[in-house]
Amino acid sequence: MAAGPERVDGESGSEPRMSASSPNEGGRHEAVPTWEEIAQSHGRFLYTVAYRLTGNHHDTQDLVQEVLVRVRRGLANYRPGNLEGWLARITTNTFIDGVRKKKRRPTEPLPDDPDRVLVGGPPADEAATLERLPEHLQVALRDLPDDYRAAVVLSDVLGYSYQEIAEILDVPIGTVRSRIHRGRSRLRDVVAT
Amino acid sequence: MSSGSENGAGREAEPWEERVRQALGSLPEVDPPPHYFERLVGHQRPRFAGHLIIGGALAAIVTALGVSVSSTRSAEVAGLLEIPFDASAESGEELLLVLGAEVDGQIIDGPGTDLADLVPHHIGGRARRDFGVEAGVLVVWYGAVKVEIAGRTRHPESVFGREVRPDPTATGDEAWIFDRGANRFTLWGPEAEVEGVAAELGRHIDDAGSMGERVEATVAESLELFGFPV
Numbered sequence: 001m002a003a004g005p006e007r008v009d010g011e012s013g014s015e016p017r018m019s020a021s022s023p024n025e026g027g028r029h030e031a032v033p034t035w036e037e038i039a040q041s042h043g044r045f046l047y048t049v050a051y052r053l054t055g056n057h058h059d060t061q062d063l064v065q066e067v068l069v070r071v072r073r074g075l076a077n078y079r080p081g082n083l084e085g086w087l088a089r090i091t092t093n094t095f096i097d098g099v100r101k102k103k104r105r106p107t108e109p110l111p112d113d114p115d116r117v118l119v120g121g122p123p124a125d126e127a128a129t130l131e132r133l134p135e136h137l138q139v140a141l142r143d144l145p146d147d148y149r150a151a152v153v154l155s156d157v158l159g160y161s162y163q164e165i166a167e168i169l170d171v172p173i174g175t176v177r178s179r180i181h182r183g184r185s186r187l188r189d190v191v192a193t
Numbered sequence: 194m195s196s197g198s199e200n201g202a203g204r205e206a207e208p209w210e211e212r213v214r215q216a217l218g219s220l221p222e223v224d225p226p227p228h229y230f231e232r233l234v235g236h237q238r239p240r241f242a243g244h245l246i247i248g249g250a251l252a253a254i255v256t257a258l259g260v261s262v263s264s265t266r267s268a269e270v271a272g273l274l275e276i277p278f279d280a281s282a283e284s285g286e287e288l289l290l291v292l293g294a295e296v297d298g299q300i301i302d303g304p305g306t307d308l309a310d311l312v313p314h315h316i317g318g319r320a321r322r323d324f325g326v327e328a329g330v331l332v333v334w335y336g337a338v339k340v341e342i343a344g345r346t347r348h349p350e351s352v353f354g355r356e357v358r359p360d361p362t363a364t365g366d367e368a369w370i371f372d373r374g375a376n377r378f379t380l381w382g383p384e385a386e387v388e389g390v391a392a393e394l395g396r397h398i399d400d401a402g403s404m405g406e407r408v409e410a411t412v413a414e415s416l417e418l419f420g421f422p423v
Contacts, residue, residue, distance in 0.1 A: 043230035044222055051223040061229070137216055156217035184213040191216045192209070 032080060035072040042087055049088055052153045053095045055142025063098065067091050088158050092150060092168055099146040140190040148183035155180050 033041070043064075050063040070090050078086065141149060147169075154160045154168060155176075162180070166173040206214065 039230045043225060047225040047229070048222040052220070057226070060223075061225075064225075137220065141217070152217065156214045157220065159218070181210070184210050187213045187217075188209050191212045 032075055032078055033083070035068055035075060038071055038083070038087070039068055042084065045084055046087055046091060049091045049153070049158065050095070052141065052157050053092065053150060055138070055149075063091065063095055066094050066098070070094060088154075088160075089168055092154060096146075096150060096169065099150075136190050137187065140187050144183050144186055148179045148186070151176055151179035152183035152187075156184075 039046075046064050046067060047060060050060040050067070051057070054060050054063055067087070067090050071087070074086075074090065141152070144152065150169060151165055154165045155162070160168070162173050162176045165176045165180075169176065171179075
């Protein structure tokens with residue numbers, strides 16, 4: 001699987017566990033939706049997948065925007081089928097591409113200047129979401145290494161098989177097993193509490 | 194796709210693994226901010242009274258080239274010391290953010306940059322902290338220095354919601370544009386200004402021997418993406 005921003009994910013994925021209604025499910029509609037329609041009808045799904053991968057709303061919104069650009073480019077080759085599987089695949093690949101890019105281009109964060117910080121704590125929308133979520137689990141998921149998190153999200157949030165994850169991530173299935181096992185191990189104590 | 198406790202792992206999951214898997218699988222969906230997708234597809238584009246924001250150190254480049262891109266605030270922009278974000282800016286005024294730079298493969302988003310003369314550090318930090326903007330990835334060359342044109346704007350309200358309020362009475366063809374391709378930056382403003390300024394900036398960057406054509410292509414793609422005539 002080639003990496004890079006120009007890759008177009010035109011392959012349909014398998015049915016993810018997390019589900020929202022799709023205009024293409026069951027072959028009821030054969031027309032290819034527009035990217036605007038996808039944003040409207042599957043936005044929450046996209047947003048959730050992106051949030052599980054990134055762990056914060058800011059990066060989620062960046063990722064969703066990037067995904068929609070790829071969706072728009074990829075629609076020319078998209079054949080109606082499992083739309084959410086296709087979207088999940090694009091989202092994950094875009095996330096992985098971003099991780100790789102960050103590794104190539106490390107950033108140096110600024111120290112906070114207390115005089116310039118206007119708002120403390122997480123953004124209100126993020127705080128509200130965390131209140132509704134099992135916060136400890138989401139935080140632990142966010143703290144996983146990117147490779148582990150992607151594998152765990154694909155497996156345990158979206159319900160893909162190890163073989164499918166290996167194809168999406170372009171790594172051997174043994175690597176998938178290892179990442180998922182190690183990722184789950186790091187979440188073990190959180191779930192047990 | 195397989196399901197159940199094995200899930201293709203080639204063995205039965207241990208009880209603790211199954212608990213983790215079930216816990217993750219039961220996490221609820223996440224709500225985006227209100228109207229996020231409506232705004233994204235342009236049904237509720239923010240309406241700004243003629244403001245144009247050019248994300249990134251492009252401002253520094255333009256300034257270094259001696260090009261005035263702001264009719265009334267070029268002094269402040271040229272100084273790159275303070276950007277007076279407020280709601281009173283009149284139509285046609287431009288607000289510029291300088292967000293970061295890249296030198297030798299290292300993105301520098303703040304203090305300590307050797308580009309201090311070109312990219313004053315506090316602007317990037319201020320933009321990031323106060324306006325939710327971080328360094329983007331559009332890179333142009335200025336001499337031997339690679340400079341980021343940023344624009345990783347989180348969402349409009351994070352930029353405008355605190356110190357700048359969009360004019361609710363604004364009318365016209367405001368454009369909200371982003372590009373999330375190989376280049377990325379963000380422009381807000383009336384469509385004609387966005388196009389015109391983008392072309393203008395592209396020419397200036399060309400004059401500096403860099404990537405103006407790429408900038409213009411990116412803008413055109415963004416405009417098309419959001420339904421504006423190109």
